[in-house]
Each structure stands twice: as structure tokens, then as C-alpha cells.
Amino acid sequence: MKMSLELYIASNWAVVIVYVLATIANVSGALFRKDRFERISYRIAWVGMALHTGLIAVWWAEVGHGPYMAPNEVLSSDAWVTMASYFVFLRIYPRIRPASVLAFPATFLMLALSMFYNPGIRTLPATFRSVWLLIHIGLYKIALATLVIACALAIFYLLKSRTEGGWLQQLPSLETLDIYSYRFAGFGFIFWTIGMLAGSIWAYQSWGRFWGWDPTETWSLITCLMFGAYLHLRRFFRLQGPYAAWALIVCFIISLVTLFGMATLSGSIHSEYFK
């Protein structure tokens, strides 16, 4: 199917609006403790995701490669994976439900941000045609989604530990928030690590070296080590409560620097294709 650039841009904005509506319904549901609003917000989010999936598919067919070359594609697919992962994890762990208050806006913000980059067509270098690259990129996206959930739970922990009243009462107990953010950080750590190792295998296959200390690689390893340190702290030093929440937020910020900051700021092979 062929689609004009104008129509593509307009449709993306339409999806952003649908996600914004889902967020409004979701946050109101949480604030005013209205279950019905929350249920509606899920439905709207599903509609948004269906449209979003269609748009990604059409663009994929148009440019001939997956959504991982130009920044608009990268951010749009990050947004999609964040929303999709939230729903998958929600099915498995129903208690993460309130994390939607962060996952929904993160989704529409990433998609909206993607629209500020020129949606030009990037060519796919032949070295990018590797299954390891797909695993590499896919797992980083899932890691990001998982860490968004972990970070949301850590933020809720901090909020709830300061004030008990209002909508915060609806959240699960402090212990539950704490342990859930720990577990999701663990998931994030392992998805991140596997993504990084898959990237290394791809680098070996394409360039003859499995590690080159390029800035993005280095930041990715720093992120992995910082999560390792956080998990050690939790396991060995019984770090929990507000300190654990702050430590997780710091690690989350480091992961954002790696994923978005390094790709645009550094002079690495990664940035070459992101810019």
C-alpha cells in the first residue's frame, strides 16, 4: 500500500491524539478512582495501538526495512513496544496496573517526539540485514518498556511514602510497589544484557570485532553494570524503600542517556545511523 508523506504524518498525529485521550481517561480514572474510566482508557489505548501497528507496517513496507533506522522510526517503535509490553505484563502481573499512569504518557510523548524528526527515508546498509541486529534492537526496546514500568513503580513508592491520601490510596501497598519495581528492574537488566550481547554478536559478524568501546557500547555496558550494582545492593545490602527507589530512578536515567542521549550526541556507529 502506498501512502503519501502528508497522510503518514497526519495519521501519526491522529494516533498521538488517541493515546493522549487514553492517558486523560487513565489518569482521571486513577485520580478520581473511577474504574470505568480506566477500562475505557484501555479500550482507547487498544484502538491507538491498532492504528499505530498499521502505520508502522505501512511505513515498513514503504521504506523496505524495520523501524530502527531513522529517529522517527526508532521513537515510534519504542512507543509501540512500551504500550504493548505494558499490556503483556499487565496480563501476567495484574498488580502493575497503576504503571499505566507513566506508560501511557511515555508512549504518546515518544510518538509525538518522533514527529519532530524529519520522516525521510533512510537506506538500510547491507550490514544491518542480520537477525542479531533485530534481536539486539528488539530487546533494548523491551528493556526500555520494562524499565518504564519499574521506574513508574519506584516513583509511586516515593509519592505514596510521603502522602497517603487521595488517589495514591488506590495504589498497591508500599511493600508491593517496592518488590515489583525490584523485579521489573531485574527483567530490565536481563533484557538489556541480552540485547547488548546480541549487539556484540552482530558486530562480530559484520565488522570482525565483538567489542570496540565505541561510546554507545560503553554507555550500554555502564548501564548494565549500574543495574548490576543496584541488584547487588538489593540482594546483599537489603537496600529497599526510598533509597532503592532513588537508586532505580538514577539507573533509569542512565539507561535513557544510553538509548537516546548517546545515539544523538556521540560520534559512534550507532549515532551515524540515528542522526
Place this chain on the structure above:
Amino acid sequence: MNKAKQFITARRVSLGLILLLAGLMYLSTIIPQGIDSTPGQIGVWRLGHARLSWLVDAFNLHSIYSQPLFAALVLFAALALGVSSYDQLFVSLNKLSSSGTASADEVATGITELHLCAVARANRYRLLQAGSDRKLKFVRNPWGFFGNLLLHIGMTLVIIVSLYVALTARQGALILVEGEPHDSRQPWDVSEHGLLASPLLLPGTIRLDAVRVQFDNKHQPKEVFSDISITEASGRVDSLTASINRILRFGGMRIYHTAQYGNAFAVTFTDKSGSIHSETIAAQQPTSPTEAGYSEEFGVNWSPYLLSAKYYADADKKSMTSTNPELFLRLTQGGKEIAQASLTKGRSGELGEYQVQLNKVSRWSKLIVVDSSGMPLVFTGFGIIMIGGLIHYSMPPRELIAVRQQHGSFTVFWKAASFREFFMDERDKVATALKKENES
């Protein structure tokens, strides 16, 4: 000995090591490193950070990764991981066989063995050991006890083998133009070798016979092949094909095709005095018929100017496979353009004070030849890390421990190895199922 072991595996030491390594890596991203910065870039940084220079020099912070101290630190981390893995093995085996109920929740009492086994099976708890006749132990995901162990063994393996690879690997890169042989005694375009390795030599003369590019329907290169022949000293000739993302093996070496390839233009320059100078200019393959591929800017000994080129795959900008590419030459001085000329095959033109002629268009590609061993072990380590991490976080083991009472029935306890709160529903479900026997 025991003290040393205790120190190596101390919790604070492992945390300190992780943070120290992360800190050094962070420094390597803010202080320019010799491996990926030019002396000029390092000089500019030093001018801007004059007050830190002594510190940077004292700790050799412009070459963090290639200094012995870093290698020693990484080796120490590997030792800590290795020793800790050894300990973790026994801890895991212990956890697997222990049937202590100290931190467990009592979920039912007065349960018969038959019913207990049925409920355990239905909930995917496996009978592991019936060691003492007073206790039965069922575990769901028993392999979960070994996740962390595998994660740390994998890291140990990867670090040790990577160090070995870094010390013993050697490699060289060659830019080859179709038809021009490269003798094994000629230098590489770029080469490097580990501390314990000698420089890499080609096993013979290598010649690029042809570069073949397959495009998809979006004009994007789908496959790139370089047909090469290697002539050994004995006279034996091997014809091989290197291609992107497919490792070619030859004589114990691996040959990689890089993403750098394109057209090489043989151009003659005739200056005012009538002297003729020939140059072969290699420019990168364009990404579409309407976009140009560029060469690097370079100097020549017969001109005060810098020379650079770009080309379109097709002078008509329609096809990627045309036999009539269009070349643009450019002369610059001090960053300012002095002259430009466009040429097609066989044509001549003027480039500032030079008469230029495009005589021949051929293809070029850049290949990397690597001689290293140990990579399969690195990847085995990766696999162990992946499996260990996944097992640890997605399959925490849960246990049912049944203690036989005097009258023969059992009191049943439940516990989770970690993330207990996640499995409360499962615990309650098992408890309800167990209690059903008493109710019925």
C-alpha cells in the same frame, strides 16, 4: 588463604569493583581515548582541561582500556566472579536439597501423601528428594536455583576469554580495487595486533576480481559480494567470495566484507607544464540513484590543493546498476573550494588549472582479515549469561516442604526462593487445593 577468599568475594568488594569499572568506563567517555581520537583531538581537550592534565597523565587516562592496570582490575573481577561462582554452586546445591521450614509459610496440615503428590503435580511442583522419611520436598522450577550461578560463570568465562582474545588477536584492513593485486609484503591500510601476537601477514597475494551488488526493489543494496583470489607462495590459487555479514574463512583466518565499497575512478590530471599525473579515487557507493557517494578528501604530492570526489551511480540519476556513472571532482584549499569538474567515462574537462580525464571506472571494496582464536568460547559465555539471567529472573523456584506427623499425615509448608510477594496467589491456590481433602 581463607582470608584472601573472603576478601575476594566480599559483598563490598564486588560492589566496589562493579562501581569502579563503571566509573572508569564513564571517564573513558568524557576523556578522549587514544584508540578512537586523533592526537589533535586529545591536544584540544588537554588545552581546555589544563588543570586536570597531571591527574590524567598520572593514571594514563587517555588509554584506559589498554593499560595494564585496567587489565589487572578486570582479571581481579574475573577471579572474584570465578571464586564466587564456585561458592554459589554449593549454595545452590544446598538450597536445592535443604528442607528447612524456618522462613516458610505453613499452608495445610493433616494431608495424606497421595493427595499431597496429586496437588503438587497439578501445580507443577516436582518431587525432588525424599531424603529423610519425615519430609518430602517438591519444587517448582528447580533449575531456578542455578540461574545466578550461570550468570556469574558466564561473566567469568567472557572476561577471561576476551582478555585472551585481546592479547592474541591480530587483524588488518585492505582497500582493494578490481584487478589490482595486493602482495603479502605490502603494508595493510590499517592493522593492529595484541600484546602477545606478531603482526598479521597475508598468506599470499590477494586480488579483487569483481564486486557484485544486488539491489532490492527500493534500490537498496541487499547483498554485496567481493570475488577474490589468493595466490599462495607455492603458486596455488584459491578463488573465494567475501560478502557482508557472512564470515569467510581462509587458512585459519576470517575475512570480513565491510560496508565500504563503491566505484574507483582512474583519472589523469595534466598540469600547465604538461606533466601527467594518474590517480585512482575510491568513493563510497551511493545510497540511491539521486544521492551521491563521497570519497575522502586527500592530498597529492604534485598539487598544493586537496582533492575530493563524489559520484552518482547513474549520470541520468535513474539506476543503481548503470554503466555510466557521473563523477564530480573538487579542489579545495584552506577549506575553500577552488574548482569543480564533472566527468563521465572517457570524457575530459577542466578542473581549475588542470586538464582532467576519466579513463576507467572499476569497483573497490574494503576487507578486514582477522586472525584470532577463542571467540566460540566468548559466545558460549554469552549464551550462559543469557540463560542464567533469564532463569534467575523469570523462574524463581517455589518449594513445598511436607513434614510427616506422628499419625502419618503431613503438615505442608510453602516458600519462594525470591520475590515471595509475587507468588502469594499461587501459594493460596495450593493451600486451598490441599485443604480440599480435609473438607471432603
